[in-house]
Amino acid sequence: MTLAPEKKTKKPRKLSMKARYEALTRGLDWEPSYVTKEEMFPHLEYEGIKIHDWAAWEDPFRLTIDAYTKYQAEKDRRLYAVLDGFAQGQGHLNLTDAGYLNAMKLFLQGVTPLEYAAHRNFAYLARHFAGPGPRFAALCQSIDEIRHMQTEVHTLSNYNKYYSGLHNWPENHDRMWYLSVPKSFFDDALSCGPFEFLIAIGFSFEYLLTNLLFVPFMSGASFNGDLPTMTFGFSAQSDESRHMTLGLEAIKFLLEQDEDNVPIVQAWLDKWFWRAYRVTALVSQMLDYMLPRKVMSWKESFELYFEEQMLKGLFEDLAFYGITPPRHVADAVQEKDVLSHQVYWILYQFSFAAGFTTTMPTPEHQQWLSQAYPDTFDTHFKPLWDKEARNIASGGRHFTRGLPQLCQVCQIPMAFTEPGDPTTLCQRESEFEGEIYHTCSNGCQWIFEREPEKYRQAWLPVHQIYQGNCGGPSVPEVLEWYHLQDGDAGEYLGSRDHTNWLTWQGEAAAETASHENKAGA
Amino acid sequence: MTEQTTSTRDVGVVIQESESNRPVVEAIEQDNPDCSVLHTPGLIRITAPGRLVITQETVEEKLGREWETHEFQMAIVSYFGNIQEWDEDEIVIAWDH
Ligand SMILES: [Fe+2]
Ligand SMILES: [Fe+2]
Ligand SMILES: [Zn+2]
Numbered sequence: 120m121t122l123a124p125e126k127k128t129k130k131p132r133k134l135s136m137k138a139r140y141e142a143l144t145r146g147l148d149w150e151p152s153y154v155t156k157e158e159m160f161p162h163l164e165y166e167g168i169k170i171h172d173w174a175a176w177e178d179p180f181r182l183t184i185d186a187y188t189k190y191q192a193e194k195d196r197r198l199y200a201v202l203d204g205f206a207q208g209q210g211h212l213n214l215t216d217a218g219y220l221n222a223m224k225l226f227l228q229g230v231t232p233l234e235y236a237a238h239r240n241f242a243y244l245a246r247h248f249a250g251p252g253p254r255f256a257a258l259c260q261s262i263d264e265i266r267h268m269q270t271e272v273h274t275l276s277n278y279n280k281y282y283s284g285l286h287n288w289p290e291n292h293d294r295m296w297y298l299s300v301p302k303s304f305f306d307d308a309l310s311c312g313p314f315e316f317l318i319a320i321g322f323s324f325e326y327l328l329t330n331l332l333f334v335p336f337m338s339g340a341s342f343n344g345d346l347p348t349m350t351f352g353f354s355a356q357s358d359e360s361r362h363m364t365l366g367l368e369a370i371k372f373l374l375e376q377d378e379d380n381v382p383i384v385q386a387w388l389d390k391w392f393w394r395a396y397r398v399t400a401l402v403s404q405m406l407d408y409m410l411p412r413k414v415m416s417w418k419e420s421f422e423l424y425f426e427e428q429m430l431k432g433l434f435e436d437l438a439f440y441g442i443t444p445p446r447h448v449a450d451a452v453q454e455k456d457v458l459s460h461q462v463y464w465i466l467y468q469f470s471f472a473a474g475f476t477t478t479m480p481t482p483e484h485q486q487w488l489s490q491a492y493p494d495t496f497d498t499h500f501k502p503l504w505d506k507e508a509r510n511i512a513s514g515g516r517h518f519t520r521g522l523p524q525l526c527q528v529c530q531i532p533m534a535f536t537e538p539g540d541p542t543t544l545c546q547r548e549s550e551f552e553g554e555i556y557h558t559c560s561n562g563c564q565w566i567f568e569r570e571p572e573k574y575r576q577a578w579l580p581v582h583q584i585y586q587g588n589c590g591g592p593s594v595p596e597v598l599e600w601y602h603l604q605d606g607d608a609g610e611y612l613g614s615r616d617h618t619n620w621l622t623w624q625g626e627a628a629a630e631t632a633s634h635e636n637k638a639g640a
Numbered sequence: 641m642t643e644q645t646t647s648t649r650d651v652g653v654v655i656q657e658s659e660s661n662r663p664v665v666e667a668i669e670q671d672n673p674d675c676s677v678l679h680t681p682g683l684i685r686i687t688a689p690g691r692l693v694i695t696q697e698t699v700e701e702k703l704g705r706e707w708e709t710h711e712f713q714m715a716i717v718s719y720f721g722n723i724q725e726w727d728e729d730e731i732v733i734a735w736d737h
Binding site for chain 2: 135136137179180181186190193194329330334337338339340341342349353356357359360361363364367371414415427428429431432433435436438439
């Protein structure tokens with residue numbers, strides 16, 4: 120019997136993609152009979168957004184539930200095959216260096232919980248939008264996001280067997296100072312109405328900045344021998360194109376529905392660009408400082424993924440609706456030369472209280488930095504490391520023992536400089552009902568002053584420590600409350616991960632040598 | 641209903657670099673002669689002025705098997721531009737205005 124491929128004897132097509140989508144997604148909607156539409160969807164008016172025709176929402180993917188589950192199952196199947204192989208083959212020893220995992224610790228502590236938060240809120244949108252198209256797209260995204268959270272946990276649990284800093288990320292996320300940056304960002308979005316959330320996360324996060332957030336982690340993984348992370352990253356990112364589309368369709372839909380929506384959407388865009396951009400500050404230092412093998416600098420990736428694709432591409436498209444680039448975008452562009460250096464310098468000094476370790480960049484690493492940042496590194500940041508090298512030589516690796524002032528909005532320690540002037544600290548003050556609030560930048564100040572009633576309630580880790588809400592007044596008490604264990608924090612060189620790594624690499628080398636000897640005998 | 645745009649601003653797509661995606665990349669290169677390709681670790685970024693098209697026929701030819709456009713979801717990591725068309729025979733990325 121021959122199994123000749125029956126190629127191109129195409130079976131009679133069932134339904135076209137378009138017709139299937141109409142039947143299986145749009146066609147399953149119904150009109151309520153014993154409640155009004157307003158009672159069924161009660162959250163759609165209070166933000167001031169006007170929708171006249173929900174049917175005008177477009178879904179270019181024309182996704183139906185059968186196609187969705189088929190491809191998602193395949194994605195999971197491929198990922199778990201890689202994970203099994205990794206665990207069986209001691210794959211963790213193929214990393215460039217154990218220090219690489221600091222990037223993944225930050226990812227698991229800072230980003231994975233956001234996936235779960237996204238899952239929750241897209242489920243809310245899937246319930247509350249009055250059109251079947253956006254409801255179904257939101258439902259798929261909600262399921263995607265919980266898949267991301269689960270696959271990230273499963274992937275990184277392989278490292279948790281051997282390395283520090285990965286054992287208590289949910290509690291870390293809720294309690295630790297630098298993790299309040301991503302957490303408060305997403306909590307801010309979760310506490311918005313459905314349309315603002317859509318612009319905040321669906322558009323600003325998932326379309327505008329997603330490439331800056333996720334692509335660097337995935338390329339970094341690929342370049343540093345972290346096959347499992349690369350695989351989950353691509354598995355998750357393949358959903359991302361749908362999320363990007365949802366975000367882009369969302370903004371166009373709101374803008375096309377009513378002219379009155381335009382100023383509301385513009386203000387949300389102004390706000391959420393800056394909120395999300397501030398979260399990427401953590402990514403900037405990861406790219407420039409945490410990866411043993413560098414992929415591209417923050418500056419390069421900002422220029423490629425943001426300036427070129429978004430400012431030159433997207434915003435010209437949105438200009439058609441009267442939308443202008445986000446209000447504080449010029450400050451972000453100016454900051455690209457200094458951002459990663461300033462953020463890493465903070466983390467370096469405070470890593471005694473973090474779920475990862477830091478170390479001084481090696482001479483080769485500093486050379487790379489000065490090539491990547493010819494205008495700023497040698498003048499402004501190399502002197503800091505030179506001084507630190509002298510500290511280390513005399514036995515005093517620098518840790519700051521005081522607690523920093525945090526920005527009331529982004530919650531990052533206030534160590535940024537004035538736009539265009541890397542030598543002057545940027546500090547903004549606003550008064551609200553007799554109290555002074557501090558912000559780190561023009562963007563954060565503008566956001567605060569637009570909604571002071573909201574941001575005055577911020578749970579600022581430093582204030583909370585001083586108020587006695589974080590385990591006690593002393594550093595060890597706070598670290599215990601953070602659920603940090605020996606080996607999680609501090610300096611990388613000489614840390615538990617570092618010494619284990621050297622031992623394991625030595626053992627691996629000895630084993631290879633003995634195999635070779637036997638083979639030769 | 642999608643009117644052709646005259647915009648020549650770049651659009652692009654980012655694809656995971658893997659053995660199984662290689663024929664897809666080849667198909668895109670063939671169908672978009674003006675495109676440029678950038679390799680970064682694990683990723684291939686393909687950009688083209690104004691418009692980028694992925695056609696089922698070319699991908700099937702390169703792969704030597706049937707391929708439905710839905711399957712492109714397995715390869716795509718990111719894109720920029722607007723997905724103007726995604727039906728059974730082609731996917732088109734372009735700006736609207
Ligand atoms: Fe996600
Ligand atoms: Fe997403
Ligand atoms: Zn701030």
